[in-house]
Amino acid sequence: MIVWHAAALACKGLAATPIRAVVVVFGLALAMGLPGMTVRTASHIEAVMVERAVRTPVLIAPRGSPFEVTLASLYFRGEAEPRVPFFVAAQAVTRGYGSAVPVLVGYRASGHPLVGTSADYFEARGLRPVQGRLPAVLGEVVVGAGLAAQAGIAVGDRLRSDRVRPYDLGTSQPVELRVVGVLGWSASPDDEVVHADLLTLRAIEGILHAHEPAGSEAAPGLGASVFLPVDLSPETLDRVHAHGALEELPVTAVLVFPPDDRRRDQALGDWADHPELQAVQPERVVSVLVELLVRVRDLLLAWSMIVSGCTLALIALVLALWRRLRERELALLRTLGASRSWIALLVAIEAGLLLGVALSLAAGFAWVAPVLLLGALG
Numbered sequence: 001m002i003v004w005h006a007a008a009l010a011c012k013g014l015a016a017t018p019i020r021a022v023v024v025v026f027g028l029a030l031a032m033g034l035p036g037m038t039v040r041t042a043s044h045i046e047a048v049m050v051e052r053a054v055r056t057p058v059l060i061a062p063r064g065s066p067f068e069v070t071l072a073s074l075y076f077r078g079e080a081e082p083r084v085p086f087f088v089a090a091q092a093v094t095r096g097y098g099s100a101v102p103v104l105v106g107y108r109a110s111g112h113p114l115v116g117t118s119a120d121y122f123e124a125r126g127l128r129p130v131q132g133r134l135p136a137v138l139g140e141v142v143v144g145a146g147l148a149a150q151a152g153i154a155v156g157d158r159l160r161s162d163r164v165r166p167y168d169l170g171t172s173q174p175v176e177l178r179v180v181g182v183l184g185w186s187a188s189p190d191d192e193v194v195h196a197d198l199l200t201l202r203a204i205e206g207i208l209h210a211h212e213p214a215g216s217e218a219a220p221g222l223g224a225s226v227f228l229p230v231d232l233s234p235e236t237l238d239r240v241h242a243h244g245a246l247e248e249l250p251v252t253a254v255l256v257f258p259p260d261d262r263r264r265d266q267a268l269g270d271w272a273d274h275p276e277l278q279a280v281q282p283e284r285v286v287s288v289l290v291e292l293l294v295r296v297r298d299l300l301l302a303w304s305m306i307v308s309g310c311t312l313a314l315i316a317l318v319l320a321l322w323r324r325l326r327e328r329e330l331a332l333l334r335t336l337g338a339s340r341s342w343i344a345l346l347v348a349i350e351a352g353l354l355l356g357v358a359l360s361l362a363a364g365f366a367w368v369a370p371v372l373l374l375g376a377l378g
Contacts, residue, residue, distance in 0.1 A: 007349050025358050033362030035305055040366050046290050049075070052188055053286035055125075057264045058097070058256035058279050060088055060271060066280040067289070073103045073253040074282055075189045076113050080105070082250040084277060086198075089118075089254045090247070097267040098258040099124060102251040104201050109159040109177055112147055113193040116201035116251075122183075124257050127190060131155050132181030135197050138208070138240065142181035146191035155179055159194065161204045175204050198251070207249065208242050 015021075052074055061069040062083040072080035082104060092100035101124055104116035121127075122134055132155040134142060143153045153159075159177040177196065185191060202208040256279075258264040271279035333343055 011353070021354065024354055025361065028355065028358030029361035029365060032358060033365035036362065036366035048188065049286050050283070050290060053282040056255050056282045057258055058267045059282050060084055060092070060100075060254040060256060060277055061280050063274075063276055063278050066278070066285050069253050070280060070282050070285045072105050073255065076105055076115060076193050077189075080252050082106070082252045084251050084254055085247070086249055086251055087247040088277065089251075092254065092256050092267065095267075095270065097256055097263050097270075099256075101255045101257075102198060103253050103255060104198055104251045106252070107201055107204060108162040109141065109194050109196075111162065112143075112151065112159070114141075114161065114201070114204075115193050115195050116198040117195060118198060121195070121255075124255070125186070125188070125190060127183050127186060129181035130184040132179075134181055135195070135200070136180070138197065138200050138203060139175065139178055140180045141177045141194050141196040141200070142183055143179055143194050144183050144191040145185040147193065148182045153179060153182070155182060175200070199246075202242065202246065202249065203240065207246075208240050 053070075056074055059066075059070060059073060061073070062081070068078060069080040071077045084102075086102055089100040089102045092098070099120050101118055101121045102116075103121070105113070107114040107116065119134065129142060130145070132142070141159065147153065157179045159179060161175045161177060177194075177200070183190065183195075199208060256267055258267055268279045268281065271277050333346075334340075
């Protein structure tokens with residue numbers, strides 16, 4: 001009964017000074033949650049990077065540093081010049097190395113990252129639309145779940161490709177893209193991009209294009225056929241064509257998914273002596289990046305521990321001042337007959353309530369920190 005009375009009085013005391021209690025609780029929560037947020041965020045990023053690299057056994061890329069092309073092709077970060085001929089994907093399949101998926105990155109649609117690939121990509125990554133369907137013809141795209149939620153994009157919306165070369169009006173033109181599906185959540189970089197067929201990106205580049213006859217309404221008074229922006233509607237698809245062999249055009253990289261380790265090793269050895277291309281193991285590349293991430297995490301953890309210690313010292317000072325400010329209240333309780341042990345119990349219950357709420361908030365901060373950080377970076 002005595003404990004119950006002390007707890008009731010402690011709650012009323014905290015409710016009487018809500019601003020002070022909130023400041024103390026949030027200060028304690030940040031101090032206790034900062035190390036946990038640092039560790040959990042770094043661990044979450046590490047797990048996402050490693051899992052995606054492990055699920056991509058072989059990456060065929062141009063000769064040079066593998067880091068840039070790995071980050072661009074797997075995580076859609078940074079830029080890498082397309083220098084892998086498209087027919088390399090067919091070569092990998094013909095040689096029995098498993099399914100091969102070309103990837104072309106570095107494009108944007110209405111300001112959002114646009115990735116060109118084939119239908120096999122969705123199968124290899126386990127991506128399924130929760131709304132609509134996958135692209136079937138030129139000009140159709142699907143949107144990742146995260147991007148759809150963030151930008152409010154839905155099936156039936158229209159996106160417009162950003163000009164590839166802003167000052168070159170004679171080749172690449174903006175293309176209207178139709179959203180035909182929204183992918184389910186995958187907790188991967190695919191959630192934050194727009195996916196299109198590789199031929200759609202060729203249309204954005206101007207390689208696939210349409211001509212209007214001279215003197216038509218679209219090109220009045222001109223003596224020769226001219227290049228016009230392609231809307232890729234069903235009415236214009238029969239006029240879309242390419243100049244040159246599409247299979248020789250470059251892509252950023254080719255993702256190869258061998259069915260077993262033997263064929264993976266064969267694929268790695270096959271391109272080992274190629275003069276222009278190389279076979280990369282993304283898992284090894286990412287392991288180097290993860291080592292750097294671990295070092296940064298340790299530094300951040302040490303820094304967060306220092307900051308947390310300073311914050312706890314400050315909170316201890318605030319609690320001491322709070323105790324001094326309540327001397328008159330506690331003196332009144334002693335005058336009314338409260339024992340020192342009962343007053344100590346009252347103060348302990350108040351501190352326990354503050355600490356309990358702060359611990360709950362700290363756990364919540366550590367839990368949502370990776371999601372908020374990755375959402376902000378995406």
